[in-house]
Amino acid sequence: MTAPLDASDRRLIEALQDDSRQSLTDLAARIHLGLSATRARLLALEERGVLTGYRTEVDPAALGYTLRAVVRMKVHGALYDKVKSVLDRTPQIVRCLRVTGESCYVLEVVAVDMNDLSAITSELARVGSVTTDLVYETLVDRPVPPRL
Amino acid sequence: MTAPLDASDRRLIEALQDDSRQSLTDLAARIHLGLSATRARLLALEERGVLTGYRTEVDPAALGYTLRAVVRMKVHGALYDKVKSVLDRTPQIVRCLRVTGESCYVLEVVAVDMNDLSAITSELARVGSVTTDLVYETLVDRPVPPRL
DNA sequence: TAGTCTGCCGCAGAATATGCGGCCTAGGTG
DNA sequence: CACCTAGGCCGCATATTCTGCGGCAGACTA
Numbered sequence: 001m002t003a004p005l006d007a008s009d010r011r012l013i014e015a016l017q018d019d020s021r022q023s024l025t026d027l028a029a030r031i032h033l034g035l036s037a038t039r040a041r042l043l044a045l046e047e048r049g050v051l052t053g054y055r056t057e058v059d060p061a062a063l064g065y066t067l068r069a070v071v072r073m074k075v076h077g078a079l080y081d082k083v084k085s086v087l088d089r090t091p092q093i094v095r096c097l098r099v100t101g102e103s104c105y106v107l108e109v110v111a112v113d114m115n116d117l118s119a120i121t122s123e124l125a126r127v128g129s130v131t132t133d134l135v136y137e138t139l140v141d142r143p144v145p146p147r148l
Numbered sequence: 149m150t151a152p153l154d155a156s157d158r159r160l161i162e163a164l165q166d167d168s169r170q171s172l173t174d175l176a177a178r179i180h181l182g183l184s185a186t187r188a189r190l191l192a193l194e195e196r197g198v199l200t201g202y203r204t205e206v207d208p209a210a211l212g213y214t215l216r217a218v219v220r221m222k223v224h225g226a227l228y229d230k231v232k233s234v235l236d237r238t239p240q241i242v243r244c245l246r247v248t249g250e251s252c253y254v255l256e257v258v259a260v261d262m263n264d265l266s267a268i269t270s271e272l273a274r275v276g277s278v279t280t281d282l283v284y285e286t287l288v289d290r291p292v293p294p295r296l
Numbered sequence: 297t298a299g300t301c302t303g304c305c306g307c308a309g310a311a312t313a314t315g316c317g318g319c320c321t322a323g324g325t326g
Numbered sequence: 327c328a329c330c331t332a333g334g335c336c337g338c339a340t341a342t343t344c345t346g347c348g349g350c351a352g353a354c355t356a
Contacts, residue, residue: 005211016204020168023344025312034336039313050210056164057201060292063153070247070254087288091295096288099218101281106218106254110292133249140235140244144208144258147239171313173343182305187344189303298356305350312343318336325330 005050008033010146012041013051017143020054065092065110067117068135072103075128082127092120103131153198156181158294160189161199165291168202213240213258215265216283220251223276230275240268251279 005013011031015022028038045051060068075083083105087096095108107124111117117132124130153161159179163170176186193199208216223231231253235244243256255272259265265280272278 013204013206017206020202020204023312035313036315036337037335040334048210049207051204052207053205054168055203055205055291056161056168056199057203058161058165058292058294059197059200062196062198063292063294065292068245070245084287091290091293093288094290094292095286097216097218097286098284099281100284101279103281105287106281107288131249133247133251133254136246136248138243138245139232139253140241140255142239142242143203144206144211144213144242145239146206146211171343183344184306184346185304300353300355302353303351305348307347307349308345309347310343310345312341314341315339317338320333320335322333323331326328 003048005146009041009045009050012038012045013146016051016054017146060110064112066113067111068138069109069111069117069121070133070135071107071109071121071124072131072133073105073107073124073128074102074130075104079127086123086127090120090123092116104128151196153294157189157193157198160186160193161294164190164199164202165294208258212260214261215259216286217257217259217265217269218281218283219255219257219269219272220279220281221253221255221272221276222250222278223252227275234271234275238268238271240264252276 008031012027015027015030024035024039024042027042028035031038033041042051073083087093092110093107094110097106098104099106105128109117109120111120121130121132156179160175163175163178172183172187172190175190176183179186181189190199221231235241240258241255242258245254246252247254253276257265257268259268269278269280
């Protein structure tokens with residue numbers, strides 16, 4: 001937060017969210033700046049921690065994951081280490097948020113079939129009480145919008 | 149799904165999930181294949197729809213979003229178009245899943261402050277009954293693991 | 297054995313990125 | 327007002343990377 005983002009920064013971020021693998025040259029064209037200026041801004045945004053990494057979107061179905069589920073989990077505070085341990089050794093847990101309200105944790109899980117899902121939720125049920133909802137479809141999956 | 153993924157494909161996917169902006173040359177070194185073979189596999193994975201895009205991770209705090217929330221929403225079926233309309237015009241909704249169970253939709257929202265959050269949830273409340281949980285922290289945010 | 301297919305390597309030319317010097321402008325100072 | 331400085335941009339020369347081939351080796355078939 002050392003300096004506010006200007007319009008060029010925002011355009012750059014949007015361009016990268018759209019396709020993070022495009023060349024610096026293309027990015028430069030897209031934000032109407034020269035190559036050097038574009039690179040300087042990119043490096044600065046990384047340096048300042050605004051850009052934290054570049055990832056690939058994968059189609060889970062192509063990897064054999066036919067199921068996705070949202071799991072809510074209620075845990076007695078003392079078991080936090082156990083929660084952490086399950087999270088660490090279960091790569092099918094792709095997301096876990098600690099939240100206010102009834103359920104202490106909201107997780108998102110991918111699974112190859114019902115057996116797989118059952119195994120994961122059973123493991124989770126050992127550290128808390130669990131509610132599982134299957135995902136029919138993903139309506140929205142957007143990057144954080146760079147407005148301010 | 150025309151062909152199963154072999155070990156090199158999986159390594160390539162992992163490498164790209166780790167840093168999608170690295171050069172083909174680096175990727176090739178990492179998966180122990182030549183440049184051309186690496187490129188051919190990358191193009192094939194894109195072609196087959198396994199790799200669906202390349203995105204940038206952004207720190208929401210750096211963009212001024214101090215709050216994140218999980219919102220569950222229960223809707224009467226007939227309002228589906230209205231739901232879609234809200235999703236389309238609210239960029240702060242970064243994720244929306246349609247699920248089984250009590251709540252028809254689970255959404256994830258970013259907001260700059262409580263007023264902002266309030267405005268978004270109010271909008272959502274016009275199409276269904278809404279439960280909002282604030283996010284304390286994100287414990288896990290992983291790519292889908294390329295095992296099968 | 298010969299034919300064909302698949303997947304890999306390596307190469308040469310084209311495209312991109314890197315590192316630096318220099319220019320311009322805004323803001324501060326005597 | 328003239329001068330100075332700092333920040334941000336451009337453009338260039340060199341280094342690195344990508345692209346589009348051709349060719350080779352192993353597996354499978356007839």
